[in-house]
Every structure is written in C-alpha cells, then in structure tokens.
Amino acid sequence: MKSMSNRKLVVLSALLAAVPAAVFGGPALAQSSLAMLDTLEKGAWEVRFRDGTAPRSICVRSGRELIQLRHSESGCNRFVVEDGANEVTVQYTCRGNGYGRTNIRKEGSNLVQIDSQGIADGRPFQFSAEARRTGSCR
Numbered sequence: 001m002k003s004m005s006n007r008k009l010v011v012l013s014a015l016l017a018a019v020p021a022a023v024f025g026g027p028a029l030a031q032s033s034l035a036m037l038d039t040l041e042k043g044a045w046e047v048r049f050r051d052g053t054a055p056r057s058i059c060v061r062s063g064r065e066l067i068q069l070r071h072s073e074s075g076c077n078r079f080v081v082e083d084g085a086n087e088v089t090v091q092y093t094c095r096g097n098g099y100g101r102t103n104i105r106k107e108g109s110n111l112v113q114i115d116s117q118g119i120a121d122g123r124p125f126q127f128s129a130e131a132r133r134t135g136s137c138r
Contacts, residue, residue, distance in 0.1 A: 034080060036088050037063025041110045041133045050128045059137035066112065066131060067102050068092060070120040097121065109133075 040063040047056045047069065058065055068076060071094045082089040086106045093099040100118030107113065110133035117126040 034064065034083055034088050034090070036083070036085060036106055037066070037104070039063075039109055040106070040112065042137075043133050044135045044137050045131050046134045047114070047129050047131045050130075053127070057134070060133070061137075063104075066104055066114060068094075068100065069102075069114070069116060069127075069129075070118065070125050071097060071100060073097065100125075 040060060042061055043059070045058055045060045045066075047058065047066075049055070056069070058069075060066065067078070067090050071092070073094055076092045076094040078090050078092045080088070081091055081101070082103075087103065089101065089103045091099070091101045098119035098121070100116055100120070102114065102116040105113045112131050114129045114131055115127075116129075117124070119125070
C-alpha cells in the first residue's frame with residue numbers, strides 16, 4: 001500500500017514540476033514577436049537559392065513572408081524557436097501539406113540569409129538562400 005502512494009507522489013511531483021513550464025515558458029515562447037522581421041525594409045525582394053534554383057521575387061510587407069517560402073498557404077501553425085535581435089528560427093506545420101523549419105539571419109535591413117528544411121507536397125526539401133530588397137512592390 002505504501003508503494004502505491006509513493007508512486008502517486010512521484011507522478012504528482014512530476015505534474016506539478018511541468019505546470020510552470022507549460023504555463024509560463026510555453027506560451028511566452030510560442031507567442032514571441034519576431035520583432036527582427038519588422039525591421040526589414042518593406043518592398044520587393046529577390047530570393048537567390050544557393051543550389052542554382054531560379055531566383056524568386058516576393059513582396060515583403062512584414063518580413064514573415066520569408067518564413068514559409070515552400071508553403072505559400074496561410075493558416076499554418078507556427079512555433080518560434082529563436083527570437084533574437086538579428087536571427088529568428090520558426091518551426092511551422094501546414095495541416096495536410098507538411099511542415100518546415102526556417103532560420104533567417106539579418107545582415108542588414110535589406111539583406112538576409114535563409115536556411116529552411118522540411119516536407120512539402122509529400123517530399124523533403126532543404127535550401128539555403130540569400131534574400132535582398134530590390135525595390136518597391138508592383
């Protein structure tokens with residue numbers, strides 16, 4: 001009988017230890033602001049992939065457009081892994097179309113380095129790219 005109550009105490013202790021992390025650490029991290037992306041210049045940007053894939057032009061309004069370059073749909077769930085002054089890492093899941101993890105490192109307000117990997121359309125992807133502001137959006 002005493003053994004059973006010790007087990008219950010261990011389980012209860014583990015649950016109580018997990019509550020502060022879930023309540024205080026989890027949501028704060030998941031709701032990070034990604035303020036670095038807000039410091040990027042708005043406008044037309046060209047993404048040049050290091051593997052030779054044709055460059056891609058995108059209109060940057062908030063900087064968050066750079067997170068999901070292989071998943072253009074909205075409504076994906078995002079989890080902020082790192083939210084620094086010059087670097088962010090975001091992991092995201094797009095229901096029914098895979099997931100990705102993107103790291104964006106700011107070199108200037110008009111130049112960033114992007115590394116991303118994941119699954120899109122049932123196939124793995126991985127790329128490194130440089131994105132640079134080229135002018136105004138059309």
